[in-house]
Amino acid sequence: MELDRFIYPFASAVVFAMIFSQAGAFDPLDPNGNITIKWDVMSWTPDGYVAVVTITNFQMYRHIMSPGWTLGWTWAKKEIIWSMVGAQATEQGDCSKFKINIPHCCKRNPTVVDLLPGVPYNQQIANCCKGGVVSSWGQDPSTAVSSFQLSVGQSGTTNKTVRLPKNFTLLGPGRGYTCSQATIVQPSVFLSSDGRRQTQAMMTWNVTCTYSQMLASPSPTCCVSMSSFYNSTITPCPTCACGCQNKKNCVSSDSNILSVVGVNTPPTQDNTPLLLCTQHMCPVRVHWHVKLNYKDYWRVKISIINFNYLVNYTQWTLVVQHPNLNNLTQVFSFDYKPLIPYPSTNDSGMFYGIKFYNDVLMEAGPDGNVQSELILEKDTNTFTFNQGWAFPRKVYFNGDECMMPLPDEYPYLPNSAIANWISMSTILGALLILELIAFW
Structure with missing residues (x-):
């Protein structure tokens, strides 16, 4: 009985703290x-x-x-x-x-x-x-x-x-x-x-x-999909990441209503979005593609796609958390600014559009996307393609956290790829030795 008197108030406090932490603004x-x-x-x-x-x-x-x-x-x-x-x-x-x-x-x-x-x-x-x-x-x-x-x-x-x-x-x-x-x-x-x-x-x-x-929203407003050069599988956004399809909340790509929707079309009276029907039903999808592998660097392509026919995202922002961002070397066609939430790490940064070039993410359609590529220097102590390390930990679009796939769904590194890289390294090493012998 004495134990119950202690546990119940403690449990209530924990539940309250969990609810507050979710609803709070930190x-x-x-x-x-x-x-x-x-x-x-x-x-x-x-x-x-x-x-x-x-x-x-x-x-x-x-x-x-x-x-x-x-x-x-x-x-x-x-x-x-x-x-x-x-x-x-x-x-x-x-x-x-x-x-x-x-x-x-x-x-x-x-x-x-x-x-x-x-x-x-x-x-x-x-x-x-x-x-x-x-x-x-x-x-x-x-x-x-x-x-x-x-x-x-x-x-x-x-x-x-x-x-x-x-x-x-x-x-x-x-x-x-x-x-x-x-x-x-x-x-x-x-x-x-x-x-x-x-x-x-x-x-x-x-x-x-x-x-x-x-x-602000009972469900997420964006999601993340993934792909890589070392695996032909594309990991899509989670199904129903931002809601599930019904006849009222989305339109198909061949819908007649799209022929009269223009760039400056105002929102509907109840501010409901006009979304393209997708399996994730998110207004915005962020795609992270591990594109190339160099000796000392690796390359990533980021695409942001707008599925909302009624919204242009002016001065959009994309925040990414990844442990290798502290070695980001070059960003193409986006502006970048590191975020330093803790003194001991610099694993997060903000990407945004270049003024008068791509700072407006247009409504859904042919122009409804922006993209950039990143070159990151490898940190030899931590860098690996194994176990999804090359993919971001968190992604935010316009300040809202995006729904990520489950870690076990990330494009994995095939065992054969590791063996091939080892074999290729062995061959290159042997050729180098032969060249040195011939030279001397």
């Missing part, structure tokens, strides 16, 4: 990644304040792609938004009690979106108006920031009377982000354009939003 390849929302009160007004809100994406390889960010919150009191620059509220709400000056938004829980490119200059501020698209910090820090300005009324007019907004949401429900409550921090300091004068915000608070793939 990413071992990007342990410090988050999106931070900083709210700087720049000046006080007769009934409130003017603030600049800055959204910074500190995630190394997960960006916010089209249709862009949406930011929501709940006011603590009866605040209103008099005006906005660089963004707009999606709904005005009930402003009927205002007869002369009509506020921009009177909702208690406003939702705000970024403005599209090309708006008049007087509606812009720095880092605004990109349609809500925000790059990952690892890919391009200069475009990993989005900002807007708002004038808030019917709020406090001092640090002691202002109440912080609550219940922040980013990208809306079902998009995978969970946001903390706002926390007052040290007021931000700003430098003038010439760098000679400092100004300070009246008040600053931060909100941190973290991502969980489980919250």
Whole structure:
């Protein structure tokens, strides 16, 4: 009985920890990644304040792609938004009690979106108006920031009377982000354009939003297939890796509907994808092919294929974890940046498209793929083609982990291949000895 009293609470704690670890936002390849929302009160007004809100994406390889960010919150009191620059509220709400000056938004829980490119200059501020698209910090820090300005009324007019907004949401429900409550921090300091004068915000608070793939999607959104030069077998994506076929969620390659689907076709009303019918039913498949073997190097070809007829993946990212990436020598037609999650190893890296060349993965069809080749120097202490060592340990596309085949399904190295290599080495060695004898 005493043992039960100990085991049950312990077991419950373990189960809770397992559930939390799956639903939580910790990413071992990007342990410090988050999106931070900083709210700087720049000046006080007769009934409130003017603030600049800055959204910074500190995630190394997960960006916010089209249709862009949406930011929501709940006011603590009866605040209103008099005006906005660089963004707009999606709904005005009930402003009927205002007869002369009509506020921009009177909702208690406003939702705000970024403005599209090309708006008049007087509606812009720095880092605004990109349609809500925000790059990952690892890919391009200069475009990993989005900002807007708002004038808030019917709020406090001092640090002691202002109440912080609550219940922040980013990208809306079902998009995978969970946001903390706002926390007052040290007021931000700003430098003038010439760098000679400092100004300070009246008040600053931060909100941190973290991502969980489980919250964003109940099933994976990509999968990995494999092949190699030393085995004629191609290991496909696992069957039903991202779901199973039915008549409603995919179309065959000869479907009439594909004749009217264009590059800029908008998503369906319920945002369901239009996928090509496959045995894996994933929007994206990553193929890893072990292509060639040299004396001191080996070569890999990576292909990314889009099976979604309604989505262009702008500024896509591909993250690969493999122990030989610390000896990556050359990458063709992709950009590459190593990730260093732990000081003792460098076994993971981020691949992404070259700007204006292949940074957009087009919708499904003839152009719906991008590919590159890698040359890696062999680490003589660990390198082998045996037991699937040449294939990646983990693969992420646009920040989501892809479904991998089971290890025992990887293309294996035939026993005959080992014997052939040994025989060839013996023959080459004998020929070399004969040449040396003849020379001398």
